[in-house]
Amino acid sequence: MTEALPSTPEWSEKKLDDLVEFLDGQRRPMKSSDREKMNGIYPYYGATGVIDYVDGYIFDEELVLLGEDGENILSRNLPQAFVIRGKTWVNNHAHVMRPKNCVDAKFLAFALERLDFAKFNTGSAQPKITKGTCKSIGVPVPPTKHEQTKVSEALSHMDNLIASLDALVAKKEAIKQGMMQELLTGKLRLPGSTGEWREVALDDACEMKSGFGITSRNISKTGRFRCYGANGIRGFTDRATHSGVFPLIGRVGAQCGNVVLVKGDFFASEHAIVATVRAGYDPAWLSLVLSRMGLNRKSEASAQPVLTVSKLKLLSLRAPPDEDEQKKIASVIFDTEEEINELQSRRDKLRSIRKAMSQQLLTGMIRLL
Structure with a gap:
């Protein structure tokens, strides 16, 4: 008689309130004039990320922030959910959540980030997600923290690859701009170039x-x-x-x-x-x-x-004094532009792969056990 293999536990949807402890009561907003007086080394967070640095902190742990208000709830041009670590200060425009022991913080941020928060908007003139609404948001989660961590590591790896290409594109763009400034004004001459501009x-x-x-x-x-x-x-x-x-x-x-x-x-x-x-x-x-x-x-x-x-x-x-130098200058600059285009193409492909991975890994369609 063949013994049946043990089945893999399924994913389930849990309310956000069952996954985190809300620390909104500890947030403290600070006017820009007060922040100027307290300029320091600790990041001061708002709804979508760091907006300043101050000489003081409220939290000193790994937490998940979820933007409470602002147009980004609808536009999603910036991260709506993200992880913060270490000594930080958070104002009253972001919900502060401490993941429970069974929850991987990075996984939770990824899971929240892929949700459509427009349907949770309760604001009129100003988009807003209330704490009460947040608590009832359903989040698909795997049965173990180990699997959550595997998912977050895979997505983080892709994000790091994309970020490295972003940095390389920016570096190449800066090189190109510098080359154009020097080569198209005659400040820098290519080898073999003679004569006056x-x-x-x-x-x-x-x-x-x-x-x-x-x-x-x-x-x-x-x-x-x-x-x-x-x-x-x-x-x-x-x-x-x-x-x-x-x-x-x-x-x-x-x-x-x-x-x-x-x-x-x-x-x-x-x-x-x-x-x-x-x-x-x-x-x-x-x-x-x-x-x-x-x-x-x-x-x-x-x-x-x-x-x-x-x-x-x-x-x-x-x-330049002759067409040959013009052609050489154009060739150098357009070759650099082609390198930039190739890097951008690679980055865009990775973004497409990352989007597909997010859909499959954060819904349990593909399991990492």
Whole structure:
């Protein structure tokens, strides 16, 4: 006779009040003027995280905070539930919860963070989640703290990977900005570069013309050619107006002055200005220079901002003595931009995986035993 294997205990939904002890009575708000007088090393928490540092603390343990009020309850642009540790001060805009011995604090924060708090909102002018409402919130939990910890460790590992890529993207972005500042002004020269930079009129570097008129019915989600407007691709169409490599400048609206480099066959609408480089100038390099010129500040003041070709013709720029140096500068900067794009793509994939993991691990669909 075959002996039956023991079954795995199932997850269950428990009220938040059964999982934590509320410490809201110990919170103490402090006016900004008072915090200035008590400036210190201990984090001062509000509804969505640290808002200041003070010379004093209320708590000295691992706790879970849940934002009590504020627009973040609806928008969720910032964390709504999070763990704090060590010496801290919490104001009256966050519920303070001490997890019971059977509860992993990080797991609880993750579990709360994935909930839709809009349905728990009891405020009118100001979104709010009352303590009474919090106590009745149902949280799916595994049967053991060990499994909770396994789940929180897996999700924390993914968060750390995403954070490391965020930091790397930010570092690369800073490097790119520094390179643009140095290389596009001649302060830093690439190996082999000689000759003096010169001041030239923008009109001498390129010919600028507005694009062509097109109605919205002639723009679709599919088509042979990309159709560009003031802020990039508007859609697709069945005919092209240009072929090659061109900087496009947004001409109308909030995005006037926006610069994109376009390659291949495309349609340029009347909302874009097409810059056709003259002999001795590289279009990729010119697009980078134009992007740093603050062209949006040159727009005509009206209800609808408009950038005119006549105004652009009055501008000047500094250029390397030959097109070869321009190409090298553009190559270095665009190579760095490509590295940034690849890192962002990796990060976005990890975020998608993290979202799926959260759905499966925090509901018991996948078990970590």
